[in-house]
Amino acid sequence: MSGYSITEPSRGQKRLAGALVILYAVITLLPLLWIVATGFKSPSDAISYPPKLVFEPTMEGYVNLFTTRTRVTPETLAELPPPDTWYDAIVRKYDMVIAGPSRYGERFLNSVIIGFGSTFLSVFLGTIAAYAFSRFKVPLKDDLLFFILSTRMMPPIAVAIPIFLMYRELGLNDTHLGMIFLYTAVNLSLSVWLLKGFIDEIPIEYEEAALIDGYTRFQAFRKVVLPQAATGIASTAIFCLIFAWNEYAFAVLLTSGTAQTAPPFIPTIIGIGGQDWPAVAAGATLFLAPVLVFTILLRKHLLRGITFGAVRK
Amino acid sequence: MSETAMARAARATPPSAARRIRGLSDRAIAWIFVAPTIFLLLAVNIFPLIWTVRLSFTNFRANRPNAEVSWIGLRNYTRILTDDDIWLTMQATAHFLFWTIALQVLIGFALAWLINRKFRHSDMWTTIIVLPMMLSPAVVGNFWTFLYQPQIGLFNYAIAFLTGADPTSFSMIGEVALAPWAIVIVDTWMWTPFVMLICLAGLRSIPDTIYEAAECDRASKWRQFWTLTVPMVLPFLMLAVLFRGIENFKMFDLVVQLTGGGPGNTTTLTSIDLKREAFEKWRTGYASAYAVILFVTVFGLASIYVKALNKVKER
Numbered sequence: 001m002s003g004y005s006i007t008e009p010s011r012g013q014k015r016l017a018g019a020l021v022i023l024y025a026v027i028t029l030l031p032l033l034w035i036v037a038t039g040f041k042s043p044s045d046a047i048s049y050p051p052k053l054v055f056e057p058t059m060e061g062y063v064n065l066f067t068t069r070t071r072v073t074p075e076t077l078a079e080l081p082p083p084d085t086w087y088d089a090i091v092r093k094y095d096m097v098i099a100g101p102s103r104y105g106e107r108f109l110n111s112v113i114i115g116f117g118s119t120f121l122s123v124f125l126g127t128i129a130a131y132a133f134s135r136f137k138v139p140l141k142d143d144l145l146f147f148i149l150s151t152r153m154m155p156p157i158a159v160a161i162p163i164f165l166m167y168r169e170l171g172l173n174d175t176h177l178g179m180i181f182l183y184t185a186v187n188l189s190l191s192v193w194l195l196k197g198f199i200d201e202i203p204i205e206y207e208e209a210a211l212i213d214g215y216t217r218f219q220a221f222r223k224v225v226l227p228q229a230a231t232g233i234a235s236t237a238i239f240c241l242i243f244a245w246n247e248y249a250f251a252v253l254l255t256s257g258t259a260q261t262a263p264p265f266i267p268t269i270i271g272i273g274g275q276d277w278p279a280v281a282a283g284a285t286l287f288l289a290p291v292l293v294f295t296i297l298l299r300k301h302l303l304r305g306i307t308f309g310a311v312r313k
Numbered sequence: 314m315s316e317t318a319m320a321r322a323a324r325a326t327p328p329s330a331a332r333r334i335r336g337l338s339d340r341a342i343a344w345i346f347v348a349p350t351i352f353l354l355l356a357v358n359i360f361p362l363i364w365t366v367r368l369s370f371t372n373f374r375a376n377r378p379n380a381e382v383s384w385i386g387l388r389n390y391t392r393i394l395t396d397d398d399i400w401l402t403m404q405a406t407a408h409f410l411f412w413t414i415a416l417q418v419l420i421g422f423a424l425a426w427l428i429n430r431k432f433r434h435s436d437m438w439t440t441i442i443v444l445p446m447m448l449s450p451a452v453v454g455n456f457w458t459f460l461y462q463p464q465i466g467l468f469n470y471a472i473a474f475l476t477g478a479d480p481t482s483f484s485m486i487g488e489v490a491l492a493p494w495a496i497v498i499v500d501t502w503m504w505t506p507f508v509m510l511i512c513l514a515g516l517r518s519i520p521d522t523i524y525e526a527a528e529c530d531r532a533s534k535w536r537q538f539w540t541l542t543v544p545m546v547l548p549f550l551m552l553a554v555l556f557r558g559i560e561n562f563k564m565f566d567l568v569v570q571l572t573g574g575g576p577g578n579t580t581t582l583t584s585i586d587l588k589r590e591a592f593e594k595w596r597t598g599y600a601s602a603y604a605v606i607l608f609v610t611v612f613g614l615a616s617i618y619v620k621a622l623n624k625v626k627e628r
Contacts, residue, residue: 009430013430014431014432015432017428017432018427018430018433018434018438020427021427021428021432021442024420024424024442025441025442028442028444028445028505028506029441030467031445031467032444032448034456034467048465049464049465049470049480051465051467051470125350125353128346128347128349129347129349129350129351131346132342132346132347135339136339136340136342137340137343138343144347144351147354148350148354151354151358153559153563153611154358154362154563154611155563155565155583155584155604155607156563156565156584157565157587157604158365158587158604158607158608159361159362160591161375161591161597161601162360162361162362162364162365162368162601163357164592165364165375165597166360166361168375181353181357182357184353185353185354185356185357185358188350192350217337217339217342218342245449246447246448246449246450246451246452248449248450248566248570249565249566249584252451262452263449263451263452264451266451266452267455275459277459280455280456280459281456281459284452284455284456287452288448288449288452288453291447292444292447295440295443295444295447296440299436299439303511303514306507306510306556307511307552307556310552311511311549311552
């Protein structure tokens with residue numbers, strides 16, 4: 001807006017509004033900052049009273065996150081050669097030695113495999129289906145689109161009962177493939193709806209021109225529509241990835257070992273006498289950080305993604 | 314018809330009537346493109362749904378696959394609908410739904426209204442506020458149990474600091490009176506930005522000229538707010554409530570990590586109860602009937618709501 005307008009808020013109003021919003025933002029960020037900070041605290045600092053804002057940062061949480069340790073007697077410890085690495089040194093302060101890697105790395109990798117696998121599949125299937133819904137006369141189009149959307153309304157636990165039985169018959173329980181199929185199916189509603197919106201916005205004249213130039217439908221789709229829809233496809237992919245990354249209900253019911261993702265695993269990280277909070281916080285920090293980055297990248301399409309394309313701004 | 318005539322016809326006709334030029338027909342391509350999606354959804358959603366309905370009439374138990382299964386008709390359904398505990402679960406769910414939605418609408422709308430004052434860097438702060446809702450509810454919920462610990466928890470400390478209460482005197486997730494509010498607080502923290510974003514889109518969709526006209530008519534700011542702003546944002550707000558309603562009716566991950574349904578059954582929402590029946594007590598048939606009842610409830614409520622939403626939109 002340019003120049004003076006009677007609807008433009010006054011300077012004082014803007015300042016007050018800004019101050020209130022920033023206050024809310026700071027309060028809402030506190031739990032997240034606390035996760036990051038706790039990851040760098042020693043176990044005793046993490047549970048001190050009053051909660052410590054200033055503390056000496058340590059990597060203990062991260063070391064505990066990635067290793068399993070065994071307690072040894074001070075005599076055995078004294079006989080050991082000096083620690084080779086900085087993390088050996090940290091562990092030995094507590095009369096312990098590193099016994100091996102923890103499961104966190106595997107679980108994180110599972111999240112990556114299942115996340116990317118299902119994202120690729122749901123975006124691929126979603127793009128071609130959305131193209132068809134956007135450009136062709138599909139019989140019962142509206143009913144099919146509503147059906148696709150309605151699959152998202154079912155509580156995951158309710159769907160999980162028969163999926164569990166079906167996967168048990170097929171040997172897909174606790175497998176990467178089973179989880180990839182499942183997350184693909186769950187994400188399809190989002191990817192079809194979002195991508196249909198994006199493809200609807202590409203002027204149909206581009207394809208018509210390509211068709212007249214002698215392209216086949218497939219060529220026109222690949223060489224004209226896909227490049228035009230690239231931003232839409234990328235943001236849809238990020239939304240699908242975030243969903244698969246964060247999903248917990250199916251993961252906790254259908255995986256327990258080889259294919260378990262990080263969300264059911266992180267809350268099970270325990271130390272002496274309950275949860276090892278610095279290690280949990282370290283695990284959470286590493287797990288949440290990629291999503292924070294993606295959210296910032298996505299900010300322009302956020303609204304569209306969370307409303308399945310219903311609100312476009 | 315020659316190739317060029319076809320091309321000319323294609324140019325002249327609307328897209329739906331555009332005919333094939335070379336290669337596969339459009340109709341064939343449409344089917345090839347849509348079929349995998351429909352097939353996968355049938356396999357992973359509809360087939361299991363039908364299976365659930367079938368199981369709901371039996372006494373099948375998934376942990377005893379070799380035991381004899383018998384048809385027991387509607388007995389699962391009558392048992393669920395007459396079970397007092399299920400009604401308590403429904404009450405807990407209703408409490409959770411009502412308060413999360415009420416708080417998120419109030420705070421979300423207020424925030425959107427403030428952000429729409431267009432102060433400096435408002436876009437940056439909007440992005441920051443949005444962050445919690447993108448995170449894994451299970452991981453974040455688990456960490457909130459740490460924030461909620463008496464004495465050492467940041468939440469208790471902050472409340473004690475502000476009110477002067479003793480931070481060891483209350484446990485948000487351990488006390489029957491507080492636990493239902495503990496889950497409302499975390500859900501509101503996570504999802505207020507969702508309502509805020511949608512409200513903001515609504516506020517930004519209102520053209521300035523309408524307010525200018527109202528100013529000319531000397532309508533007070535208060536009156537402008539109630540007769541212009543609110544009605545124009547209402548369809549957006551209702552959409553946000555629809556999404557939050559469906560999501561929170563399904564709520565599982567956040568609450569199961571926060572309280573596990575306890576203490577007692579005070580925060581046992583329907584999904585948590587269903588999980589216990591299906592995967593801890595292994596009463597698969599009974600749980601299937603429970604699941605069917607939940608489906609019907611969600612679809613029923615959602616479709617009534619969507620009708621109301623469409624009416625508001627038409628106005």
